[in-house]
Amino acid sequence: MRVVIVGAGAAGVQLADSLRAGGHQGPVVLLGAETALPYQRPPLSKDYLLGREDAPPPLRGETFYADHGVELRRGRTVTGIDLGHRHAVLHDGERVPYDNLVLATGARNRTLDIPGAGLSGVVALRTLADADLLRGHLAKAGRVVVLGAGFVGLEIAAAARLLGVETVVFEAADRPMARVASPPVSEFVTRAHAGTGVELRCGTSVVEIVGSSGAVAAVRTDRGELLETDLVVVGVGATPRDELARRTGLPVENGVRVDERFRAGAPGVWAIGDCASFPDLHTGRRTRLESVQNASAQARTLARTLLGDDTRHDEVPWFWSNQGQVRLQIAGVRQAGDRALPLGDPAGGAFSVLSFRQERLVAVESVNRPRDHVWARRALAGGTSPRLEEVAVELGL
Amino acid sequence: MARIVYRYGDGTTRAVERATPASVMRAAVEAGIPGIVGECGGQTMCATCHVYVADGYLDRLPDIGDDEEEMLGCTASPRDEVRSRLSCQIVVGSGLDEIEVEVPETQI
Structure with missing residues (x-):
């Protein structure tokens, strides 16, 4: 059995690892679009942003892949799936045959559709390259405006304060982390950030980023206020990277639509992690989770399934956030x-x-x-x- | 050069040498040492880098912090009241030059 994994993030790497640990003998090909050795993303908004680490921790050591017979191919983007021949088709036309193809493509940052969103000094954080860019900007910024008070936005805000940068966070909802947290937690977090000097403005949207010579100069709010800034960080959530499934005609519903075994609607095609929408065991409702734990846990379950063990996925999801x-x-x-x-x-x-x-x-x-x-x-x-x-x-x- | 020995239940060992300071967790992950996961990247959030520290090294380690103490309550393999630690909280290469730890049966 030849397993081809699309995406070398937490889900993809864990799947390769679990397949080998479970005794899988056939080829495992791990295709990653980024060129860096697969790394952990959570520190990018925390210790790495603060310069406390020279590099984010790798998901596995460099020797892991060769030692375990995992063919890691970096800088390789899958642009199509030939379901009939069971080939993954890469950006340069190369065809990679599979018996089982696993989509672990993750998510991408939601972008803002407001004037000025393309100016220099408007950044978002997902990849190591993004983090390096943001680090460079933070080192010389007097003020940063963060758009969105979710986990990532608030983690970046906390880091910016530790770096001595004046920080203003705009959140359209009436409280921070409204999507995932209860009101008492939102309240506490609001006070904690106020205590470190983060200015958190909920119920306020930025409607325009104003530029000067191609770079950020200010933001304009829906109340007509103009706030000068040299850096804008966009942290308004993420959308699943399901375009490959979409292009292939696989079912898509807020992500690659999978069943309770992570089957993606065509023989030998599966999806796990941030990109997959799956039926929640408790609610029966279709859900999609963006977390390291969910990615790893689904990968471990799918590895067992691919190796012939019909276990149900019932791990309780958990999440964490460090904000100062x-x-x-x-x-x-x-x-x-x-x-x-x-x-x-x-x-x-x-x-x-x-x-x-x-x-x-x-x-x-x-x-x-x-x-x-x-x-x-x-x-x-x-x-x-x-x-x-x-x-x-x-x-x- | 700091040296870490990881010992397994079947009696086998793996050794890692580090020229630069690193946690016992990070050193294991980077060297591809099996049995240590470190899912949260060293934030004491996940308890998947649990180890049993070998006798003779325990008194050379920093005290267990509050977060570590509480997270040790959720290790997948049973906690040993004396020897259990989270390996992300043990740093070699700055004051501690060698250590031996036993890798538990499971972390998940």
Whole structure:
């Protein structure tokens, strides 16, 4: 069996590793568009941005690939799939035959459709090259304007403050991290960033980036205010890289549409990680997650499936974000409307929020309380969802 | 030159030598040492770089920090109250020049 993996990020690399660890003997080809040795992205908005590391940690050491018979081919972009012949078609026309083709193409940053978005000094962060560009800009910026108060935007804001750069964050929603976090966590994070001098303006959009000689000079808000700046960081979320599936006629629905086994709608084609929308085990709803843990966990499950073991994917998703002194860990996925119960005291700087849906625990956000996170991962493990009264007894709520 | 020995349950070992300071986790990942994952990249967020430190080295290590202490509660292999550490928190090459650790059965 010849496995060809499209994308050498967390999902693709883990899949190659798990296939070998599981005893797979056939060829494994790992195709990556970037030229760097596959690396971990999370530090790009944290330690690497701060210059605390010379390079982001590699996903695996350089010798791993040859040692494990993984044919890593960097700087190779797949532009088409020939389903009939089972070939991946590369940008230069080369055809790579497969028995199983795994799309692990990840996500790309959502771009802003406002005037001035193409000016020099408007940057986004996803790749190592992006991080190097941003580092260079931050080193000489007096002020940075961050558009979007999600994980990445706030992590960059925290780093910018540590570098002594004046930082203003604009968020269209009425609170930071509104998509993933409960209101109490948003509130805490707002105060924490205010404490380090980040100016967070929620409910405000930037409608234009004003340039001077091709470079950023200011941003204009929907309230008509003009704010001078020499750097704009766009952190307004990501979209799945599903164009390959789209072009091939595979089903797409907010990402490559896969079933509960990660099958992508054609024989021998699969998708995992940020690019894949899959039926959630708990809600039955189609979902797509952008996280290292989800990428690795789905890769491990798919490796077992490809090796003939029919196991269900039921790992509880978890996420983390480091924003200055805020260590946020989330287990499970909450939705708007879930009932939020606090545990501990936000005023003390360490607390958790338990989210319940129909009286069952679905997610736990922990701020500077790893102990609760550890508990949550166990409580939600294997697809379980304890009832409110069980949780109340266990935690003494 | 710092030296790290990784020991496995079947008695085999792998040694890594580092010219520059690195955590025991990072050194393992970069050298392709199996059994140490380090999914969060050394942020004490994931507990997938769990090791059992060999006798004779324990008293040369920095104390277990609050975050590490709590995350040690979620290791996939059982925690040893004396020997368990997260290897992302143990740095060789600056004060500590050699260490031996046992790699647990599983990290996930």
